[in-house]
Amino acid sequence: MSTIKDSELKPWGFIRQKDGDHFVVRVKTNVGCVSSQQMARLSEIASKYGRGDIYLTTRLNIAIPWVARENLDEVRRAVEEVGLVVGGTGSTVRPVVACVGTICDHGMADTLGLGKMLDERFAGRKLPAKLKIGITGCPNDCAKIELNDIGFMGKCTASGEVAGTSEKCFAAYLGGMFGRAHRVGVPVGELLSADEAADLVEKVIEYLEKNARPGERLGALIERVGMEEVLRGIGLST
Numbered sequence: 001m002s003t004i005k006d007s008e009l010k011p012w013g014f015i016r017q018k019d020g021d022h023f024v025v026r027v028k029t030n031v032g033c034v035s036s037q038q039m040a041r042l043s044e045i046a047s048k049y050g051r052g053d054i055y056l057t058t059r060l061n062i063a064i065p066w067v068a069r070e071n072l073d074e075v076r077r078a079v080e081e082v083g084l085v086v087g088g089t090g091s092t093v094r095p096v097v098a099c100v101g102t103i104c105d106h107g108m109a110d111t112l113g114l115g116k117m118l119d120e121r122f123a124g125r126k127l128p129a130k131l132k133i134g135i136t137g138c139p140n141d142c143a144k145i146e147l148n149d150i151g152f153m154g155k156c157t158a159s160g161e162v163a164g165t166s167e168k169c170f171a172a173y174l175g176g177m178f179g180r181a182h183r184v185g186v187p188v189g190e191l192l193s194a195d196e197a198a199d200l201v202e203k204v205i206e207y208l209e210k211n212a213r214p215g216e217r218l219g220a221l222i223e224r225v226g227m228e229e230v231l232r233g234i235g236l237s238t
């Protein structure tokens with residue numbers, strides 16, 4: 001690690017701070033879920049190697065600032081010892097974000113169940129550009145899924161109960177992004193079960209691997225070739 005340039009450390013989850021001397025260590029969570037033991041250990045790591053501060057990123061990951069470059073390897077090892085990993089950046093499938101629809105009074109779908117399944121299966125997969133997945137449990141859209149490359153929104157159930165992941169209760173949205181380029185994703189296809197949602201993510205990833213230019217996100221690819229062409233490519237009719 002000592003031979004790697006500061007600017008090349010970002011994809012590893014080490015982000016150089018403004019002062020040029022310290023790094024923020026980005027710790028990936030599984031859809032924002034961390035045990036109390038893990039949180040206690042992260043707190044110790046932040047006190048030992050940083051300045052005792054921890055903050056949360058907008059995508060439910062944990063950041064430990066003020067880590068000196070010579071301690072990065074040690075912090076990474078300490079994080080791994082508690083079953084977490086450093087990373088979640090770069091041109092990859094980013095850590096999945098989900099609201100707490102599974103337990104929320106308004107939730108219509110098992111957002112955390114789908115989120116953990118998608119995160120375990122896809123997070124970290126390399127792509128021509130980053131790919132963000134968001135899941136929300138009802139139209140209140142606390143997870144802002146229309147601003148993700150792929151979004152899923154809980155949309156049923158007639159009983160008023162939270163649907164299990166086997167029920168067809170996730171509406172899919174494609175092509176959103178937020179940042180310097182801003183685009184709102186649009187709903188596509190029929191309501192999906194969790195397995196069908198995972199199949200759709202797989203198809204989108206395969207389509208991006210074959211068709212996206214370096215640095216081109218799904219929304220930009222849709223702008224370039226048209227939504228009809230993308231839907232055809234992933235097996236959805238228009």
Ligand code: SF4
Pocket residue numbers: 099100101102104105106107108136137138139140141142143
């Ligand atoms: S989007 Fe709906 S289900 Fe999810 S946290 Fe917000 S109100 Fe609850």
